[in-house]
Amino acid sequence: MELRPYQVEAKQAILSEWSEGRRKTLLVLSTGLGKTIVFSSVTEHQVKLGHRVLIMAHRGELLSQAADKLKMLTGLDAAFEQGENRSLGSFFSVTVGSVQSLCQEKRLSMFPQDYFQDIIVDEAHHALSESYQRVLAHFPDANVLGVTATPDRGDKQTLGTFFDSQAYEYSMSRAIREGYLSPVKARMIPLQLDISKAGISGGDYSAADIGCALEPYLHQIANEMARYCRGRKTVVFLPLIATSQKFCQMLNDVGMRAAEVNGMSDDRSKILAEFENGMYDVLCNSMLLTEGWDCPAVDCIVILRPTKVRSLYQQMVGRGMRLFPGKENLLLLDFLWLTERHDLCRPSALIAKDANIAAMMDENLRNDEEVDILEAEEEAERDVLREREEALARELAAMRSKKKKLVDPIQYALSIAAEDLTSYEPTFPWEMGPPSEKQLAFLENRGILPDTVGNAGLASLLIDRLKRRQEEGLATPKQIRCLERYGFRRVGTWQFDAASALISRLAMNHWRVPQRG
Template sequence: MKLRDYQQLARESIQQQWDEGVKKTLLVLPTGTGKTIVFSKVIEDRVKKGERVLVLAHRGELLDQAADKLEKSTGLKTATEKAEQTSIGSWYRVVVGSVQTLQREKRLEKFKKDFFDTIIIDEAHHCISDGYQRVLNYFDAKVLGVTATPDRGDMRNLGSYFESLAFEYTLPKAIKEGYLAPIKALTIPLKLDLSAVGQQAGDFKTSDLGSALDPYLESIADEMWKVAKDRKIVVFLPLVKTSQKFTEILNQKGFRAAEVNGESKDRAEILEDFENDKYNVLCNSMLLTEGWDCPSVDCVVVLRPTKVRSLYSQMIGRGTRLFEGKTELLLLDFLWHTERHELCHPAHLIAENDEVAQAMTKKIEEAGIPLDLEVVEQSATEDVVAQREEALAQLLADMKKRKRKLVDPLQFEMSIQAEDLSSYVPSFGWEMGPPSEKQVKTLEKQGIMPDEIDNAGKATKLLERLDRRRMEGLTTPKQIRFLEQRGFEHVGKWPFDNAKKMIDRIAANGWRIPQGVNPKEYSGE
C-alpha cells in the first residue's frame, strides 16, 4: 500500500525521533486521515528490525480494527491479549492488547519487562489514566501515542508523559489538500440553558445534561427538520434515555431515526441499516465517538455539549470522511447558555487560539446560514489581528507618554490649586480651535501632556501660568509629578529649589524616601 505524502512523512518522523533517542513520541492526525495505516507501517518497520510490538487500546473494536488494518496493509498477523485470550507462547511479533486486561498485576507479571521493544497507543489522549500508566511504566519500551487531538479530558497535558511531537497534520490542511470534507457550521437560534449543570472530571455531568436538554428536544427536532431533513445525520446525546426519547420525537417529526447504545443486541444490524440508508438519523449516547466509521454521514448534531476538545473532535470526526456525492459536512451548533466560557464550538476544530475561536463563534451565530469554517477562520483571524494592532498602537502610545514622563494637566492644576484653569471654558473663536503646533511642543517641553488639552485658549492660559511660575521660582510640572507619586502633598506651592533638594536626597538614598521624612507632613520649606 502506497502511503500519502503526509503519511510517509509521519512514518519517517516517528522513526527519526526514536533514532535520536526520544523514547516517547506523539503522532497527531485528524480522524479520517489514516492514523491506523501510518502506525501499521511503523509496526512493519520495527518488525523488520526484529522487534516485538504491542498495540494498546481501551476498546475491543479498536483492537479488532488495528489487527485487521495491520494484516491488510502489511500482511502481519497478530496475537491478542484480552480477557481469556493470551499472546503468551505465540510466535507472532505483534500483539494487540486491551489495557483493561493488561493493567492487572497477575497478567503483567507473565511478561518480562523487556518483552516488547515498542508500544503503540491507539487513541492516546486516554493514556494518562492510571491503568495505561501501570502498563507503560512496567515495560521498558519505545512508545508511540496516536491521537486525533492532543487535548485531555482531565486537563492534564499529554506533554507530562510524551517527550516530543513527532508529527502533526492539521484538520484545515487535510481539508485543503482534499483528504477530508469541508466543514460548514450553522448556529441554531435556540437558547439552551446549561447554567444549572454540574461539573465532573473536568467536564459537564452527563446526568445533569440529560435533564437540562429534555425541555428543548421537541424544538431541536423542529429546527433539524428545517435545515437537515435530507441529510444523513449522527446525533450525540448525554444519556441513553435522552437518546431514546429524542429518537421517538424525530420519528414523529418525519425522520427515519434509529438509536444504538451499549446494551443494543441488534447494534451491528442497526449500524449496517443506517449505512445502507434504511435510516437517515442515528442517535447515540457517546457510543460512536471512537472506532466507528460511516463516510456517508454529512451532518453531525452535538447535543452533548463538552469542554473537552478531544471528545468534541471525536464526535465531529464521524462526519469528516470523504464520500461520493458528499459536498461538505454540516455541523449544527446551539446557543448554549452557560456560566463558563470553555465550551467547545465548531470554531475550536480549526482556530489557532481562543481569541480567534470566540470571534469565529460570534460570526457563525450572527450569520443565520451555514458558513464554511475555513472562510470564517480567515475573516476572524484578520479581525483579531487588526484589533491586536490597534491595541498595540495604543499601548505604544501610552508607553511613549510614560517614557516622556509628562504630567496630566488636571493633576498639575489640582496641585497648584488653579481653579480658574480647571474650570476654564473657551469664549472666543480662536480659543475654541485646537492648540497650535508650537503650543503643543512648548507644553511637552515644560512637562505637560498636551493630548488632554483640546483648545487653543486653554493651552494659552496654561503656558502663561507656567511662565509666571518659572519667574516666581515655583515647582515645575515634572517635580510635582515625581514628588506627589511618592506621597508628598501640595507640591505645587513649593519653591523650585526646595523641591530640587528633596529629589536630590531621594536619588542619593537609592530612590527611597530618606529616613525621618514623612511625605504626608512635609511642607516643602
C-alpha cells in the same frame, strides 16, 4: 496500500525520534487521516527488524479494527491479549492487547520486561491513566508511540508529562485545505439552551444535568433538524441513553427515518449496518460513537451533548469529516448554549489555536447561516488583527501623550543644574542592577520619564533629589517639562509657586507666550 505524502512524513518522523533516543513519542493526526495506516506501516518496519510489537487500546472494537487493518495493509497477523485470549508464546510478532486485561498484575507479571521492543498506544489521550501507566512501566525499555487525533485531556493533564516528544502533527485545517478531509460548514441554531446550572462531573458537564436541561427543548430541536438535516446522513450525539431513545422517537414523529444505538443495544451491529446502507437517515447515540466507528458517508453532525473537553468535541465532529463520493461538505449543527463558563467547546475548538481568534469565530458564527469554518477562522483572524492594531495604535498614542508630560532624566538633571546626576556612574553591584518596578513607578508618578533610567543607583539618586526638592519648595519635573516646551530655560532653579503662577497665566492666555515689547 501506498501511503499519502503526510503519512510517509509521519512514519519517517516517528522512526527518526526513536533512532535519536526519544523513545516515547506522539503522532497527532485528526480523525479520518489514517492514523491506523501509519502505525501499521511503522509496525511492519519494526517487525522486519525482528521486534515484537504491542498495539494497545481500551475498547474491543479498536483492537479488532487495528488487527484487521494491519492484516489488510501489511499481511501481518496478530495475536490477541484480551479476556480468554492469550498471546504469550505466540509465533506472531504482533500482539493487539486490551489495557483492561494487560494491566491485571497476575497477567502482566507473566511477560518478561523485554518481551516487547515497541508499544503502540491507540487513542493515546488515555495514556496517562493508571491502567496504561502500569502496563507501560512494565516494559521500561520499549519504544512507545502514542497515536491520537486529540492531544489534550479533559482533566488538563498534559501528555508531555509522559511522552518525550511529538514526532509529527497534521492539523485538521491543513488536511481540509489539502483535500484529505471534508470541508466543514457550521450553523449555529438560534435556540437558547440554558445549561448554566449544569454541574461538573469527571472533568466535564454532568450528563444527567445536561439531559434534564435538554428535555424542554427536544421537540423544537427535532423540528429544527427536520428543517436543516433532510437529505443528509446525520449522527446526533446526546448525553443519556434515555434522552437518545426519546429524541429518536421524536425525529420519527416529524418524518425523519431515525434509529438509536447505545452500549446496551443487542442489535447494535445490525443497526449500524442498516444506517450505512441507507435504511435510516439519522443515527442517535449516547456518546457511543465517539471512537472506533467510521461511516464516511456521514455529512451532518448534531451536537446535543455540550462539552468542555476539546478532544471529545473533535471526536464527535470527526465522525463526519471523512471523504466520500458525492459528499460536498459536513454540516455541523450547534446551539446557543447558555452558560456562565467560558470553557464550553464551540465550532472554533476544531481549528483555532488562539483564544482571541476562537472567541471572535464564535461571535461571528452566531448568525443563522452556514459558514465554512476555515473562512470563519480567516475572517476572525483579520478581525482580531485589526483590533490588535487599533489597540496598539491607541496604546502608542497614549504613551506619546504621556511622554509629552514627562521629562527625560538627563534633561531634568541639566535643568536643575545637578552635575552629580548628569555624570552619574554606578559603583556598587546593587547600583548596577535594574531599577525596581516600585522605583520606576515613583519616578513616573513624579513626572520623570522612566524609560532611560538604566540602573537602580540612578533611580535611587533621582528619587532622593525629587524628595529633597519637594521639601525645598522647588519646581516639579512636570512644571519643568511644561514651561520648557514654551521656551523658558533653567526652570529647575525656580520655586514651585513661581512656576505654578506662570503656568496659570499661560493657560489664561490660551497657552500663548506674551511678546516682549
